[in-house]
Amino acid sequence: MGPAISLLPALAIAFSASQSSAQTPAPYSPAKSGFDFPIYTNHPPGNTLPNDPVRRGATTPPLHPDETRKLIQVPPGFEVRVFASEPMVVNPVAMTWDERGRLWVLELYEYPRGAKPGEKPRDRIKILEDTDADGVADKVTVFADGFNLATGLALGNGGVYLGAAPNLYFLQDTNAPAGSGAGALQKANKQTVLLTGFGLEDRHELLNGFAWGPDGWLYMTHGVFTRSKVRDAHDPDGFGVQMDAALARFHPRTKKFEVFADGTSNPWGVDWNERGDAFVSACVIQHLFHMAPGGQYNRQGGTWANPFGYVGDLPTKGLPAVVDWRHYRAAHAGICIYQGDQFPPEWRGLVMLGNIHQNALNCDRLTPLGSTYRAEKESTLLGPAGEALRAKTGATIKQGEEWRHVGPGNFLVSGDPWFRPVSVQTGPDGALWVMDWCDRYPC
Template sequence: MKYCRSTVFFGALILLFSNCKPSYEEPQIALDSYKVEEGFELEVVASEPFLKAPVTIDFDDQGRIWVAQMPGYMNDMQGSDETAPVGSIDILEDLDNDGVVDHAKTFLDSLVMPRALAHVYGGLLYSEPPFLYFVEIKDDKPVNRVVVDSIYAVEGNPEHQPNGLMMNLDNWLYNAKSNFRYRRVKGVWKKEATTFRGQWGISHDNFGRLYFNDNSRQLLGDHVLPNVLVKNKYYSPKYGVNRMLTDDQRVYPVHATTVNRGYAKGVLNQDSILVKATAACAPLVYRGGAFPEAYDENVFVCIPEGNLIKRNLLTFTGDSTIAKQAYEGREFLTSTDEGFRPVNLNNGPDGSMYITDMHRGMIGHHAYLSPYLKKKVAVNKLDTLINFGRILRVKKVGQPHEAVRNFSEMNTKQLIALLKDKNGWVRDRAQQQLIYRNQKDAIEGLEELLEDGQNPIAQIHALYTLEGLDALSYDLLAKAARSGAADLTAHALVLLPPFVTKTNTDQTETLVTELLNKNNVTIDLYLSSIIGNLVAQDESRFLSVMEKLSTKYVNKPIFTEALVSGITGGEEDLQTAMASGNPKLAEAMATSATKRKEDKVNPIFARKSLVEDTRTSGAKMFYEICASCHGVNGQGIEGLAPPLMGSEHVANTERLGLIILHGLEGPITVKGEQYNLNLAMPGLIRNEDISNKDIADIISYVTNAFSDQPKRLKIDKIEELRQTKPKSGTEYTEQELLDYSKK
């Protein structure tokens, strides 16, 4: 009996301990319908029930995933729950360290459409429209929340509001669908104008150039570092920023696709397969260092409407970047699962590429849904595919799972060493850790790394870590500019102007001469961008350099933009003094001088708070439906839509009504310039939720805001225009519009 009692006792004890073990439940998701490029494997990192409509992620210093979720987005075709406080930011944990999420806890809940987040400055920066907030983190709880920007993302629909919050090498946070950048210096938040970029998602390469896209142009980018070409507020560059890096928009889904404008000619092929991108988003420059070398700085792009991820190859020259698709007729990652909706990509702490899969039937906003798509959605029951979400990981076959390093526990020496790591995520995080901690004891080690010519990428990180620590000097920058690496010289030149004074102009003249003699395109481009600043310091020393650069690159418009960007005034005097035979530069300087006199700044510096313009329903609808392509200031967005400001088509109210109702196909001429657009503009006639009064309100606002002839059409006239169909039965052409105006 004693033996039996002992057996029962120990059995009960074992059962008790087994029940006290932590539960590591990891949902199993089949990936049979997915195919990834040979040599890679796809894994599920997290899924429901931990996720419901994830839209973006970031990693904290421990390597944990933080995810913003939008379960209120498009739960039905009417977007009924869009303003419901059901969004959240959650922390995903892998407690058994096997690479798969097994626990989740909520950091913030009851949010309305949270759309961006970033781990910076020891806390969390996040957006809940219209606000941009920063909160400190204590025991995984938010404390001391402050408003960074009260108008970060105002008005408009969720598809077309600022997002991204990507920290670049220059210590500024950049956004897509925005013309502002942010940083915190000595506890004070700064907000500056920058070039307007993209729609959803933003990335950077090892040099610090930015990449973005929009629905129909799968890869856009800047040829130069941020803000280099917009220093002159009275000049607007066109050739160096916001450029289409490839004109190849073809996509190769592996099954028939349900897309919004599938009824339009050329959108689908005879097998109902998507031909070109219509909802491209979230480009990512791969910098993880764990893929084969051929994949370094490739750009991957999400194509959620085609259930695939595209791969692009970049080619860098001294003054431009060119992209081409890696494959013809196939993609890097495809799926026959129509619920696969990749909406964001991230480099991870382990070198893998992470995919945020919203896994939702409908991802297009209800404001744009066509009757064609509504019918398809109903037939395929895509509107019932809600409350799902996945985070997937792409890694090289055989890549071992490794525990992530805890950056918050590292000392200064360890962090400096990580600036040389092969993984760009690791380098970026080490840089920001040193800056956030204000590690002044790192300065000596950083200066030593800055001289390490064997690792030019690490040198750039060291330079900007010193910048973030307020430890730059003229001598240090001049020394960096003389280094053998042209990329480091370019960055040193960008940072140099504030340190140039009358006491060191002799040294600067010698430095400039040395750099000119290198005859390097990259160096010449960034020298061009600051030479105007130097001329302002001492015209007798540096005007001849401006003339040399102008003449040498007379046929390169980006150099003209760089030269004009550095000019801070006195354009007319400079034109008189210069003997350069560069008519393009003379024209650009004259334009800048005229705008300076009239105080007409580059629109990125003049953007008004949208809150001021929401007093009419027309303004609200314009921001929700039209501003995403035409711009909030009516200046248009290159490659997407022409300007409305001063357009003859806006001045003719009935013609404007036809365009709004029925749409526009093919090229259109505005103020003498022809615009060839990638996709036809869809008309609002197919949106059953938009009434004739709504159309009249939009016309009233547009004509008041962007023309000298404000006018409102009567409701019965709107109905008449609604019945005036174009010949094709779909969109009007410019010629048809002109013919109608002659009647």
């Protein structure tokens, strides 16, 4: 068995270092979320989307998770396994692990419209466990529910940090032994609002990407078309911190909130390399930024909170991305700089990025460049496009369809058009875990 790759989706295919069923799958009937997800567009009312197969969405029905797994290409020596699927997990948007190895998943039922007036919101936090060590989740615990448009999740300080605009919550289980870690938590019974003022204007660009930095701060990303003025929830007269496209952070002890770096577009995820440098994945504009404290970076639109850093046209001003090229399309979500020990050592330090338009995980290699970095498509380890397919079946790929195959810049490619990877992380087992939003439409 080779290194495992783990995925977690919203139609709930959760691939990870887990064993898929050997039985013939039954006809698949996906769990219902309560309403059909609409597709949003900037086109005037009454106009249809252009004849674009990506923006038009998948034209085939959803597949059973085991069938989806068979359509995933990975480099030779790697394998994909399913850890959990619907109805055990539905609409997952964020994940993390506790010290016992339990997988925590945030389910986002209310995207994008929000809960209906007068109805209880349905977003919730689940704990998934593999109690018999066969690599498949077999136990689910609902830790907390009743939230609306919840998009950020992190464990720490004996509780759970939850982002659900306009608030940042801290959830506790007071029945857990005092001083115990998150592994002792079972059911939230205390809720505290730490911060408020996070915007809700664009439901695609809410606060997201919670991750603990090497400095002990809780980091989060936030999109350009959602306006926030974040303040202490217990200080109604507080001035607040203005934020839209940014990487921000919260200190759990001092309760200080600040913008770490300003710019990009709709960033969705942050991770650090072994030197402690922060990298953010973004959409629409360039897809990868090295962000330093106080930096003002190229933006999709609008202006920085501090207007005195740069002048001139925004598209050409501000600190640049570490790339001046694109993968297929430009809808990236989730970032992982792999530093686990399950993959061979030559894979350490490579950047893995979810690409919801390509139904793929892209892979970039970072090279130091002065005080920053340059990123290029990883090609040394991935080889020419289609090489893995030729070695396995003898088939060759068509010119212009390299993006559909493992090769330079493409670590994982799915033939299932419903595959929408939104989170990529290294799990406690060293496997690469991928959360798949699994939807007909990319967003």
